[in-house]
Amino acid sequence: MIEQIAVTRYVTPLREGGSLPGIVEASDLGTYVCKFRGAGQGLRVLVAEVIVGELARRIGLLTPRLVALELDPEIARYEADEEVQDLLRASVGLNLGVDFLPGSFGFDQDTQTAIGVAAKILWMDAFIANVDRSWRNPNLLVWHGDLWVIDHGASLYFHHAWSGGITDHERFARQPWDPDDHVLLAHREGLGSADEEISGLLDEQVFAEILGEVPDSWLEPVPGAEDAEAVRAAYVRFLTARLATRQWLPLEDGA
Template sequence: MTLPSVTVTRYVTPLREGGSLPGIVEADDLGTYVCKFRGAGQGPRVLVAEVIAAGIARRLGLRTPDLVVLDLDPDLARYEADEEVQDLLTASAGANLGIDFLPGSFGFDGASDVDPTEAATVIWLDAFIANVDRSWRNPNLLRWQDDLWVIDHGASLYFHHSWPGGVGDPERFARQPWDASDHVLGSALGKVADVDADLRARLTDDVLTEVVAEVPDVWLEPVPGADSPEELRAAYVSFFAARVRSRAWLPEVAS
């Protein structure tokens, strides 16, 4: 399964909340998207993390916006007055990541109740993918149509940022603990153990293979020991499968 592909027709406005300068764009399917640019920040691996994390979230029963590949013509940069945006558009020609824009959504502020099982599932997801960016300072949760939505997972999968030197050891990632002390939904930490068995049973090797297959080839940069998209996908699956087999990373309630 691959992500649908659409063409950007208009760059609307930047979103300056984060350092990577995502932007709102319109596309030829009449959709509006938050565009994460391949030419920004840490490059395509952030987009890979977004796709994989969103795919895992869906299979755990969490809501996350639909994703598309946004084909960007760098000529759009000619119509932008902001030089920083011009440079970003020029550096991001081709395939970028589009995240469905949820009109009328608002950021989670902790004022509304969250179902304890859903909250525990979000914590489990973040621990599994080693996401370090779901704190009170930056919840990366939305409320839309009275439902909770998880967004912005580019800060997860830290392990693949070391891959330019070669694919590392999946078992090391499997053993790596995760710190839940700053999590925005930390009050549900005591329920994580209750959802653990069900959630890890959902992430079979076949399911993980399906998730990783959604990543476009163009974002899978060759590294020593994994020169092709197929080898890189197999490496991701091996890392996640090792994590599924381990309990060392599972957060526990502080005594």
């Protein structure tokens, strides 16, 4: 499992979007962006963040270190903002911590991007069905001159249908991905090379290792997968099935 550490102080909210993440300090003296289990999107968003963050690392992309942040109910007592206090109370237990990158800045049209890195990001977003990396919200940071990928909670849409039972993994395997709104679409010509490189780095065993990083308490039982290990196996099955196809990869004609 990802490393587990304790929150020692809530610093400030990040009022972006509806989930109200916050900056916190932790017992390892680190500073993290905390994504709360009690936010409206639910635990599956945290699961997607871990899966995709670890997948990004495996294929050679830069992404902040992830930890599980243990939040004590006492932290909420010292927060004056009632909205934040309610969120903290609803998030007692393990939350997701994303290593804070001080001095980083957001990606824009003037950012120079190597085609190999951009194509890997495109490949990954197609594979995980990410719908949230547009110019409106690139979810990319530049830190010390390097490009870092962040915020993957809008990926792996299939698990939001699991409340009614595990859905067909073959459907996800064949589901195409629309790249038209992607912030790095101009680098699409590199997808073929990225596919050749990445395909040899991933397999069922790698996906199983990645799912081993997800805390048990985030893997909610669903019909057909009644415990954490069964839910892990379902994710591995879905990812392995998608890797075995290429309908989702938006290669240029003739590529």
